[in-house]
Amino acid sequence: MPLTDTAARTAKPREKLYRVSDTLGLSLEITPNGSKLWRFRYRFAGKPKMISLGAYPSITLARARELRDAARSQVASGVDPSHHKQAQKRALEAATYTFEMLADEWHAYSAPRWAEATVQKARAYLDKDIIPAIGKRPVTEISRPDLVDLVRRVEGRGAMNVAGKVRQWLNQIFRFGLARGVVETNPATDLDVVAAHTPPARHHPHIPLAEIPELLDLLSSASCDVSTKIAIRLLLLTGARPGELRQAPWSEFDLDAAVWTVPAARMKARRPHIIPLPTQAVELLRAQHAITGRYVLAFAGKANTSRPLSENTVNKALSTIGYAGRQTGHGFRHLLSTELNSRGYNRDWIERQLAHSDKDEIRDTYNHAQYLEQRRGMMQAWADEVVQLCSKLDSSKNT
Template identity: 40%
Template sequence: MALSDTAIRTAKPAEKPRKLADEKGMYLLIQPGGAKLWRLDYRFDSKRKTLALGSYPDTGLALAREKRDAARKLLAQDIDPAAQRKQDKHERKVSQENTFEAVARDWMKTKGKEWTAGYATKTRACLEHHALPSLGNKPITEITAPQLLTMLRVIEKRGTVDMAHRIQQHCGAVFRYAIATGLLSADPTPSLRGALSTVKTEHYAALTDPKDFADLLRSIDEYRGEVTTKIAMQLLAGTFQRTKEVRFAEWSQFDFDTALWRIPAEVMKMREAHLVPLSTQMLAHLKELQALTGGNRLLFPSSTNRNRPISENTVTYALARLGFKGRMTGHGFRSIASTILNEQGYRHDVIERQLAHAERNQVRAAYNRAEYLFERKAMMQEWGDYLDKLKAGAAVIQLRGEAA
């Protein structure tokens, strides 16, 4: 006979636990101390089991029967309700422990081993300032694309569209890390494709007329500021590497016998070691510099701290003092070299390798590093000779006898 609320409420405890049967395997277990506990007896895999359904009066008769029926539906699907409950509890625990912030910090700790200190600091600051305040305490499994977009739109409305895109990329990396570690099944960021404003690409200022470039080269040679700054600009012009790679250059990276500059992977933007052939002109500039800073680790140490490189604005300010403010940047030397070398017929792949642009095909990239070194050595010497001719006032000239 089924139980009633009155029978449950008035039931008294005995010296030993006693059961008041309801129906479909459910009963009320009354403990000697007065506790009234709902239980469901069932069989699974030929084993007798008991499932707790709550305690009375917190769990009333109607709610207890709902829980019983839900358990019986699982049994009909050949699912053990006790095991399912344990799994649900585990998932809730994992979800609560693995907030977006917890996963993001674990991602930064893991991936940070591959990053430079500067990039790690910037990435952490981006997430801490923009993403963690709104998403940090949410379980990563519960974050939806609309929630992510709401956070990004706030950043976008501040006028920092590029930052919104950067944060989206960082968040996507965190979600993919969660997938890889078994905490998440899907990344919500691809759903946001096209939802943010397009970033307007700003090109680095660079001279386009060879005559203007020649004026710049002569101005650099006549620079009356710090000699180290002058040679930094000459190294940028002669090797067209990135300003960061020049700023952080160390004497141990240079081999004067083989005329090679070996830039380690941790300095490179693409995290891949890079070989830079040096022309005789560059070797002469470096030997001049060696007399000034050869006793230091860095080629271009800061004047205030010899263990730190010159600032990223040193070359920019020097170019401005030479009269090229707004017309030329340190990065502009790369654009100039790429344009001239391509126009004069050098192989595109050789130029791209010298610029250390990424090669998507990893097998081909490894092959190209070896294949192009001989050609790059010849090209860089011809480039050094070309710069000398420009400075001497030559008209528009070919780097070599005829374009190849």
């Protein structure tokens, strides 16, 4: 007997799930909690199958029969209604799954594998350049020309380094989307082929050692914050990366033992790094401790002490005293490498001091030696030489 609307409406729940049949495979399923669901039973490729057609009373008896008849037509045409329904669901999800959702998933997945500086930088590129341009669009609708236009806008303001990073992040995001199964192609491949041509740039310029005393002299009388002056001098004396120093908590420093231990989570190479501190660096850190010792971060920001100095603070200070385009915070690492290599120090000592990975991956995997005492002597000699050069400048000024 065909099911009536009255029978559907008055069907009561029982201790166990049961179904009330209509016709041609349609039935109403009543669960113990009282919900009522339309089910359609059919056979496809010789196998019995069943799909849901929605909940009663949102789906009326008449509408359920229409959906049943549509499903029967699909079976007659050689289409499995279950597969068809899943395809429709995926299409609906794809239409509402935006690039921003994919980018956020990628960032959250990648963050634990990155140094903190990379986490913050990737987030900044997403929020400033990528998501405002394409974030709200369904990820499956984004094409290669869309991405070329996005990168062109970044190049148009002269930010070539940023454009390169944006191309890199886009490629990684869409590769992640391929692995997740939310996109079928990667429109971000080969974007470098149409990248705007730029002349070779000195990404981390640095002045010769002979000019360092004058830089430090100008720095000492500059109007910038004392913590910034100390940070610049420490970068020169240790060869640390600016991000490693800016984000360092006081807990990483043992000033009595004159060592700074950076955990693997904060290192670019994802391995711990021990930095021997020359006596001059220890003195600078003790002076800094008098300023920020009550905070977690050694170089805590002035406006918000839970956050480090801004990424641009050091370079801005160097620019203010006349070294724009000539010296950056990262450039001190290049200066240190050049000078130490020219003095004939062991290459492994220098590379370990700079926390560089060995280009020979097998050698790098097994070479865990820190050369701590050798590096301590090397860096103390370097710091003493810088002091000696500065003393010569002071003597010439007094004569």
